[in-house]
Amino acid sequence: MPMQKGQSNLNASLAAHADDPTEQRQDYTRLPGGITGGVAQLVSAKLGTYKDGANKGERYVRMAATVFEPARAVDTQRVWEDGDVRVVSSREVAIKGLQTSVMYPMCATKSARTGEITPADKNIQRMLNDLRTIGGDEITHGIKSEADLQTRLEALERAGPFIRFGTRAGDPSEQYPTPRVFESWYGAAADYNPDNPTGPMDYTGNGREMVSGAAIADAEQHSDILVNLEALGTRADNQDRAAQDELKSMALSAGYTEDDISDAKDWSEIATMLQGTNEGGTEEQLEQEVPWKPEKGAVANYHVLNPKTNRKIKVEAEILATDGRSKTATIRRLDTRATIKGIRWDALSEIS
Numbered sequence: 001m002p003m004q005k006g007q008s009n010l011n012a013s014l015a016a017h018a019d020d021p022t023e024q025r026q027d028y029t030r031l032p033g034g035i036t037g038g039v040a041q042l043v044s045a046k047l048g049t050y051k052d053g054a055n056k057g058e059r060y061v062r063m064a065a066t067v068f069e070p071a072r073a074v075d076t077q078r079v080w081e082d083g084d085v086r087v088v089s090s091r092e093v094a095i096k097g098l099q100t101s102v103m104y105p106m107c108a109t110k111s112a113r114t115g116e117i118t119p120a121d122k123n124i125q126r127m128l129n130d131l132r133t134i135g136g137d138e139i140t141h142g143i144k145s146e147a148d149l150q151t152r153l154e155a156l157e158r159a160g161p162f163i164r165f166g167t168r169a170g171d172p173s174e175q176y177p178t179p180r181v182f183e184s185w186y187g188a189a190a191d192y193n194p195d196n197p198t199g200p201m202d203y204t205g206n207g208r209e210m211v212s213g214a215a216i217a218d219a220e221q222h223s224d225i226l227v228n229l230e231a232l233g234t235r236a237d238n239q240d241r242a243a244q245d246e247l248k249s250m251a252l253s254a255g256y257t258e259d260d261i262s263d264a265k266d267w268s269e270i271a272t273m274l275q276g277t278n279e280g281g282t283e284e285q286l287e288q289e290v291p292w293k294p295e296k297g298a299v300a301n302y303h304v305l306n307p308k309t310n311r312k313i314k315v316e317a318e319i320l321a322t323d324g325r326s327k328t329a330t331i332r333r334l335d336t337r338a339t340i341k342g343i344r345w346d347a348l349s350e351i352s
Contacts, residue, residue, distance in 0.1 A: 021239040022239065029098055030181055031067070031073070031095055031098055031100055031167050031181060031183065032073050032074065032075035032076070032093065032095070032167065032169070032181065033076070033167050033168050033169025033170075033179075033181045033182075034073065034074060034076070034167065034168070034169065035070070035073050035095070035165070035166055035167040036166050037069070037070070037164070037166070038067065038069060038070065038100070038164065038165040038166055038167070039067075039068045039069040039162055039163070039164060039165075039189045039192050040065035040066055040067045040068055040099075040100050040162065040163055040165055041065055041066050041068060041160055041161070041162050041163075041194075041231065042063060042064070042065045042134065042156065042157065042159075042160055042161055042162075042163055043064055043065060043066050043099075043157070043160065044062070044063060044064040044065075044157060045061070045062075045063045045153040045154075045156045045157040046061070046062055046063075046153060046157070047059060047060070047061060047146070047149065047150055047153065048060050048061075048062055050105075054110065055105055055107055055109070058105065058106065058107035059106040059107070059146070060103055060104060060105045060106055060107075061103070061104045061106065061127050061149075061153065062101060062102070062103045062104075063101065063102050063103075063185075064099050064100070064101040065099065065100050065101070065163050065165070065185075066097060066098075066099055067095050067096055067097060067098050067099070067100060068096065068162070068192075068194055069096075069192075070095065070096075071094065071095070071096040072092050072093065072094055072095060072096075073092070073093060073095050074090060074091070074092055074093075075089075075090070075091055075092075075093045076089070076090040076169075077089045077090070078169070078171075078172050078179065079172050079177055079178055080172035080173055080174055080176075080177040080178075081177070083174075085171065085172050100165045100167070100183050100185070101183065102130070102183060102184075102185050104123060104124075104126065104127035104130070105120075105123050106120060106123060106124055106127065107120045107123065108120045108123070109123060128140045128143070130185065130187075131152070131156070133185075133186070133187030133188065134156065134161055134163055134185070134187060134188050135152075135155075135156045135159070135161065135188075136188075139152050139155070139156060140152065158232075158246070160231045160232075161188050161189075161190075162188065162189040162190075162192040162194075163185050163186070163187065163188055163189060164185070164186040164187060164188070164189045165183060165184060165185050165186065166183075166184050166186065167181055167182065167183050167184070168181070168182045168184070169181050169182075170182065191320070191321065193321050193323065193330070195323045195325060195326060232246065232247060232271055233247065233266075233267050233268035233269075233270065233271030233272070234268065236267030236268075236270075236271070237266050237267045237268055243267070244267060247267055247270050247271060248261055248270075271342075272344075293322075293345060294319045294322050294329050294345055294348050295319065295322065296319055296320065296321055296322055297318075297319065298318075298319050299316055299317065299318050299319070299334070299351060300316070300317060300319055300331075300348040300349060300350060300351060301314040301315070301316060301317075301348065301349045301350070301351055302314065302315050302316070302317040302331060302333065302343065302347060302348055303347050303348070303349070314349075315333055315334070315335050316333075316334045316335070316351065317331040317332060317333045317334060317348070318331065318332045318334060319331055319348070320332055320339065322345075327344060327345045327346075328341075328342050328343060328344055328345065329343050329344075329345060329348060330342075330343070331343050331348070
C-alpha cells in the first residue's frame with residue numbers, strides 16, 4: 001500500500017528537524033513581591049517599539065537580567081474580596097534563573113491612576129541616569145542620537161554586569177483586586193562574585209568603569225569590547241548565534257585558526273582559550289617555579305595577545321577579586337580601565 005501524502009509530509013518534517021539545535025526556553029514566571037537585596041546578571045538591553053496601546057509607535061528601552069540571588073523567596077498571594085484584603089496562599093518558591101526586567105518609555109506617558117503626564121524628556125533623563133548606575137558615566141557620554149544609544153546598549157548587554165534589584169507587590173483594592181508586582185533596579189552590584197556569593201559586595205550602586213570608555217569606542221568601531229567570557233561561552237553553548245559569532249571573531253582576531261575553533265570541544269573551551277596566555281610554561285612548572293598567587297587589591301602583569309601584531313604583551317591590571325576554586329580573577333586593566341572577569345591565574349604574574 002503506497003504511503004499517503006500526510007504520512008509522507010510527517011516523516012519529512014520529523015527527519016528534517018530531528019537534529020535541530022536545542023533552543024532552551026526562558027521561564028517567564030513573574031517574580032513575587034517582597035524581594036530585597038536581589039542580584040541578577042544583565043542579559044538583554046534593547047530598543048523596541050510599542051506595538052499597541054496608548055504609546056503605539058513610540059520607542060522604549062527594555063533591559064532584562066537573570067536572577068542569581070536569592071535562590072528562593074516567599075510568594076504571598078493576596079486579593080481584594082468583600083471589601084477587604086485576603087491572603088490566598090503563602091509559600092516558598094524557587095526564583096534563581098528567573099528574569100527581572102525594567103522598561104523605559106522614550107515618549108510622554110500618562111498615569112492611569114492619577115492622570116499625571118510625564119514629559120518624554122523626563123522619561124529619557126531617567127533612563128539615561130539608570131544606565132549610568134549600571135554601566136558608569138562613560139556608558140552615556142557623548143550620546144547624540146538613537147543610533148548612539150543602540151551602540152551603548154549593545155556594549156552594556158555584551159558586558160553582562162551584575163545588578164541589584166528588589167520587588168514590591170502593590171496593595172489589592174476594589175479597582176485592582178489582583179495586585180501588580182513592581183520590579184526596581186538599584187544599579188551595579190560591582191563586587192558580586194557568583195562563585196562566592198557570601199563574600200563582600202558593593203551596595204553603593206556605583207557602576208563606574210563597568211563598561212569603559214575604551215570598550216565603548218571599540219564597540220562604535222565594531223571591534224572587540226569588554227565581555228564576560230565565561231557567560232559568553234555559556235550563551236554560545238546554548239545556541240545563541242550572536243554569542244557564537246562574537247567568540248569566533250574574537251578567536252580569529254587573537255590569532256587562532258578556523259581549525260583551532262573547529263577542534264574545540266565546545267564554545268566554553270574557546271572562551272577559556274581567550275581568557276589569557278600562559279607565559280611561564282606548563283601548569284606543573286608554574287606551580288613549582290611561581291608560587292605567587294594574585295591577591296585582591298594587588299597590581300599584576302596581565303599577559304594578553306595583541307590581535308594587531310599577533311604578539312604577547314604585558315599590561316598592568318588591578319586585581320578586584322579572586323576565586324581559589326577555579327583559580328580565576330576579576331581584573332581592571334590600568335590602561336583601558338576595562339573590567340574583565342574569569343582571567344586565569346596563570347595569565348597573571350607578579351610585578352618585579
